[in-house]
Amino acid sequence: MDNDDNLSHLRVRKLQNNTWIVKTRAGDVLVNCPPETLKFLLASGLPVPKIILLPPDMPIGQQLGSSGFVHRGINYASVEFLLYTNYFVNGGQRTRLITVTPNQAQRLHQILQETIVGPADSTEYYPHPWVQRECRLLSYHPPLGRSIEVDDLAEIIELETGGGELGQGISISLDGDQYRFSEDGVEIASVSTAIDASAMPLILAPPQPVLRQEITLQFIGGSDGYDPEGITTCFLAYFGSTGEDRVILFDAAAYLRVRLGNLGISPAQISEVVISHLHEDHIAGLPELLLGRHRVRLITSKIIYRSLLRVLSAMLAVPENEIAVLFDYFPLQPGQPLLLEGKTFEATYAIHTIPTLAVRVNGLCYSGDMRYDEEWFTQLEADGILSQTRRLEIIQFAEGARILVQDAGGGPIHTTLTPEVLSSLAAKSKHVILTHAPKSHHKLPATLQDWQNVEFAIDGYVAAVGKVLHQNHEIEKLETISACPLYARLSISGRAALAQQVELGTWEPGEGILQEGETSDGRAYIVHKGLVKTWVGEKLVQVLGRGNSIGERGALTLEPRVASIVASGQTQMLILDPDVFQSVASRLGLSAVYKRVEWLWRHPIFKHLPWATLLDLALDFQPLHLPTGRLLFDYGRPGNECYLLISGAITLLTKDFEPVGTFDKTGEFFGGRAVLFGTPRNTYACVSQESEIWALPAPALQRLYLLYPSVILHLRAVESRRHGHAPLISALEIDPAND
Structure with missing residues (x-):
């Protein structure tokens, strides 16, 4: 040097x-x-x-x-x-x-x-x-x-x-x-300027046993945005008496997917996401959730929703209407309860520096970030800032809650724990959980030290009320299999049978599961609990949690493994022995699409996805071989599919048969505007050189909407820039800076 x-x-x-x-x-x-x-x-x-x-x-x-x-x-x-x-x-x-x-x-x-x-x-x-x-x-x-x-x-x-x-x-x-x-x-x-390493959090919440009751809360974090020893407040809520493994996520801490995976949670298990407000410590994990696997239902007020669209649009450099496509929005307005699959959501606005919701659902009350002080509220009413109705609305909102999750961050914009405040909160709920505070602040006033119904949330903390529910561990295997898009293609009876056939293996922290370069033994795996790290050489390329599968490429070809898989923390995997995997592969037709997967793996857009995800995507593409001169689609007609060009050339023509341009680069996407936006075709498409294309029909696109929102975001971004006239815009050269 x-x-x-x-x-x-x-x-x-x-x-x-x-x-x-x-x-x-x-x-x-x-x-x-x-x-x-x-x-x-x-x-x-x-x-x-x-x-x-x-x-x-x-x-x-x-x-x-x-x-x-x-x-x-x-x-x-x-x-x-x-x-x-x-x-x-x-x-x-x-x-x-x-x-x-x-x-x-x-x-x-x-x-x-x-x-x-x-x-x-x-x-x-x-x-x-x-x-x-x-x-x-x-x-x-x-x-x-x-x-x-x-x-x-x-x-x-x-x-x-x-x-x-x-x-x-x-x-x-x-x-x-x-x-x-x-x-x-x-x-x-x-x-x-390259950003190529997988980002990881400073802290992961330690997994704790979750004994399900009628209301069960599992905290990813219970601290604030400054605490280097704690994770910001974010928790999961399980409801109901069935033991179904579907949860509501309240706010979205940073590095959410890794933190969920470490707790044995797949994003596919999240039924709704409640956003209390838009401070960074409450939404930092939202982009990766929305852009990852599985579509979510997002619940917040209209004020916060419109603000969120502007935030995400600015982050991603895409229009707000394209952001709205990534999730299903359910408005939750004060005084207008939202009924959703047996759950009743209610809301009021908390008092904070930006619009913030306090939310109730089926016996749980979450304050969001809030300065709660009834004496202060009375003074605000006297000063004409709060109406009496508004003051009473805030004070009475948590009354009768079976569990109250309450901001206790202190200072001028959060709740400060005085004896008067705590006495009021404890009178509203039999179980008060204090959050948004580092461990150094986990102290009750001296006169209230012996209170049993008030406690502080820490990372990984689990709380529950109501009768204990029966838990079926075989059902947990089925839920893991169902959370994996590839194996979720099996019928429910097929998945149930697979849950009986898989073995459950456990690996200790740092223990190798697969070794790069070793010959495959024909096994495939699905992450059941914990996290695994994927290494290529000395580079960490992926961190995968529950519902992600690995090993299919080697199991199909018996070629050497192309990456090393290492347990991050104690990890459980569902193991598909060779005969079990080959049976599944036969039913799903995996061998027939192997070449398609390898092609996608080399595509610049798809190359960063796990191989099993590409295998799942490849099953939806339908190869077509077209002779020169074939008209692929007509101007003005509805569209039922879009296409990837594998070889050859496709020329697009205006309604007057004037050339718009020709696609001749392998990997080019085209024909998506009509099916993605529900508009008529704005060009003709003619095969100008014998071609192989892969068609993606409308039902497969609907599946992408549900499972791969980031793919849909990309396809819509490409088509939104094309207008049916020259110059022809390539999907391989889209740059938001040129909008």
């Missing part, structure tokens, strides 16, 4: 999750900012940088689950809590946020507006205009004499308009796929 390399090495410190700190005369620069970066910094004993350099946009279509600031479901512009720390903890310091383009800067400001301040347009609060007034009250900052605004916390600049000049002779530039740092015109460091 020469002197320049030594100097660069001393300047750059690599941290977890594709982040770096570059030391300069103008101050430390943090490169990339995934969720919980603040916690990683605090745990490492590092100061919070005042300059944050964000990544270039990921063009949609390069990688499923990635677009804009989001890479594989992780938002690398998760700056909110660093801004809070620099301003409120470090003496009112503004954070300089550097994006590449003005478009990114505008979108970042939109995210921060919605998540820190709330909707800027007062009409967005209709029909509850008083919500904005209450939010402004909580966000009032005495040193400013007004409510906090985004520009108080951050300066957002972009490289394209000179934002790389940091002062003191320090500059940053983007050169291809490298950020280059210069001092007095001399390069001192460079950092790659």
Whole structure:
């Protein structure tokens, strides 16, 4: 290593999750900012940088689950809590946020507006205009004499308009796929813009036994956004007397899929997601949930829903109407109960800095983030800020709840635990669980130390009320098989039979399950509990949880394994012995689609997906071999399928038979507008060179809507940019920066 390399090495410190700190005369620069970066910094004993350099946009279509600031479901512009720390903890310091383009800067400001301040347009609060007034009250900052605004916390600049000049002779530039740092015109460091490592959380909740009762809560986390030793408040709620393994998720902590998997939960088990509000610590895990496997039903108020669309649109750099396609929305408005499959959801607005819901469902009450203080409410009524009706609505909302999950974060915008507040809460519910507080704050007032019905939630904590339900462990195997899209193709009787045939294996932390390069023994596996890590060489490429299957490629071909699979924590796997797997493979026709899977595996859009997922997708494609001159579809006709071009050439023509262009690159997607948007075909398609194409019929697309929302997002993004006239836009070259 020469002197320049030594100097660069001393300047750059690599941290977890594709982040770096570059030391300069103008101050430390943090490169990339995934969720919980603040916690990683605090745990490492590092100061919070005042300059944050964000990544270039990921063009949609390069990688499923990635677009804009989001890479594989992780938002690398998760700056909110660093801004809070620099301003409120470090003496009112503004954070300089550097994006590449003005478009990114505008979108970042939109995210921060919605998540820190709330909707800027007062009409967005209709029909509850008083919500904005209450939010402004909580966000009032005495040193400013007004409510906090985004520009108080951050300066957002972009490289394209000179934002790389940091002062003191320090500059940053983007050169291809490298950020280059210069001092007095001399390069001192460079950092790659590539984000290729799988992001992992600092902490995983330890799995605890879950003895199901009529209401059972399983906490992924019970702390706040600052605590490096705890996970932000997020929990699962099981209801009913059947023992069915379907849950409601309340808020979405960061790295949600990994954290669910560590607890033995598949996203397929989540029936609804309730979003209380849009602070980063409550929605950081939502993009990866929405862009992953399985469609979810999202429940929140209309104010919060519209704000959420703007946030996700800005994160992903796609239009709001395309975001809305990713999930099914069920509005939950105060005074308008929502009935959903035997569950009754009710809501009121909590008092917080941005619109926030408190929610009740079948005996459970969740406060959301809330400053709860009945004496304060009385003063607000006297000051004319709250009406009597509104004050009583807040006070009475939790009365009679069998379990009350209550914010206890303290300070001016959360609930402070005084004897009076705790006495009031304990009178409303026989079981009060306090959240949003680090372990160091888990102390009841001295006069209430012996209370048995009040406790603090910690990571992995389980609480339950009501009669104990019978649990059938064979049913758990069936649920795991059903959570795997590939094996869920079997009939229910076929899955039940498979649950009887599989073996259950247990691996200890760090123990190898499969070894790269070893000859396959013909077995396949489904993750049942815990997590497994997939390694190719020394690179971690995937972390998989319950309902993900592995080993099918080797089991089909008996070729050497192409990756190593290692248990992360104690892990249980369902093992399909060779004869069991071959029976399933025969029923599903897996051998017949092997070549299709290998082709998808080399496709730039699909190559990052697990091989078993590609196997599932390949079953839906129908190969067609078409001669030159064949008319594939007509202008103005409805569409029932879309296509992937494998070989040959397809020419598109206007209604007047004028050429729009020709697709001749393998892997090109076309013909999707009519079937995706329900519109007539806007071109003719003619085979201009003998071709092989794969058709994806409408029923298969509907399955994609349910199981692979990120695939649908990509296909819709491609077609939304095509207008039936030249120039022809390739699906392989879509770039949101050109919108």
